[in-house]
Amino acid sequence: NAGVTQTPKFRILKIGQSMTLQCTQDMNHNYMYWYRQDPGMGLKLIYYSVGAGITDKGEVPNGYNVSRSTTEDFPLRLELAAPSQTSVYFCASRSGTNVLTFGAGSRLTVL
Amino acid sequence: GQQLNQSPQSMFIQEGEDVSMNCTSSSIFNTWLWYKQDPGEGPVLLIALYKAGELTSNGRLTAQFGITRKDSFLNISASIPSDVGIYFCAGQLGGSQGNLIFGKGTKLSVKP
Numbered sequence: 001n002a003g004v005t006q007t008p009k010f011r012i013l014k015i016g017q018s019m020t021l022q023c024t025q026d027m028n029h030n031y032m033y034w035y036r037q038d039p040g041m042g043l044k045l046i047y048y049s050v051g052a053g054i055t056d057k058g059e060v061p062n063g064y065n066v067s068r069s070t071t072e073d074f075p076l077r078l079e080l081a082a083p084s085q086t087s088v089y090f091c092a093s094r095s096g097t098n099v100l101t102f103g104a105g106s107r108l109t110v111l
Numbered sequence: 112g113q114q115l116n117q118s119p120q121s122m123f124i125q126e127g128e129d130v131s132m133n134c135t136s137s138s139i140f141n142t143w144l145w146y147k148q149d150p151g152e153g154p155v156l157l158i159a160l161y162k163a164g165e166l167t168s169n170g171r172l173t174a175q176f177g178i179t180r181k182d183s184f185l186n187i188s189a190s191i192p193s194d195v196g197i198y199f200c201a202g203q204l205g206g207s208q209g210n211l212i213f214g215k216g217t218k219l220s221v222k223p
Contacts, residue, residue, distance in 0.1 A: 004153075033210075035213075040120070040215060040216070041215055042115075042117075042199060042213040042214055042215040042216055043154075043199070043201075043213040044213075045210060045211075048210060058210070090153050090154070092153075097159075098142045098144065098159070098203050098211065099144065099156055099159055100144075100154075100156070100201075100211065101156075102153030102154050102155070103153050104151075104152055104153050105151070105152070105153050
């Protein structure tokens with residue numbers, strides 16, 4: 001099993017550009033999450049999904065969108081990139097327990 | 112939003128020393144989790160705690176779920192260089208659909 005796979009690992013964007021961070025999991029987990037990690041700030045929840053077709057906002061959703069058309073995939077979209085969105089983004093998934101399995105992260109820089 | 116206070120922020124210790132870190136909150140949690148993050152990687156689960164007072168070990172790591180359900184600690188005994196990384200606590204509030212709240216992390220450096 002690959003677990004949670006995120007792409008790309010690194011990306012540099014110009015202000016105003018858009019992009020999608022991809023996340024896929026092969027564990028048949030219902031719950032999927034997107035977090036951002038800023039230095040010294042821990043992990044902040046952006047969006048989450050409790051199953052295919054269902055998404056909800058987390059603590060810091062502004063500037064982001066998600067979709068969940070399949071159980072496996074949970075892409076995160078940035079429509080108009082801003083410097084404040086420079087961060088490391090982590091996708092995670094879980095089954096019925098509270099234990100999250102994280103991807104390796106996607107480092108995004110907006111210049 | 113809800114907050115977890117994790118301390119210390121960073122630690123510089125000598126190989127072989129014991130390490131202790133903790134998380135506190137004004138809220139009551141149903142679950143406490145401890146994760147470790149190596150540089151350039153995602154967090155990996157170390158220990159999960161599900162009951163107040165629970166004390167659980169994983170090798171040289173020991174964690175406890177506080178009796179008040181508002182705190183948890185993680186101890187690492189006889190530290191080694193590969194213990195270097197950032198340690199995060201995470202708590203789950205009741206009825207929050209399993210969403211976790213993370214502490215800001217404790218950065219551990221181990222001097223050989």
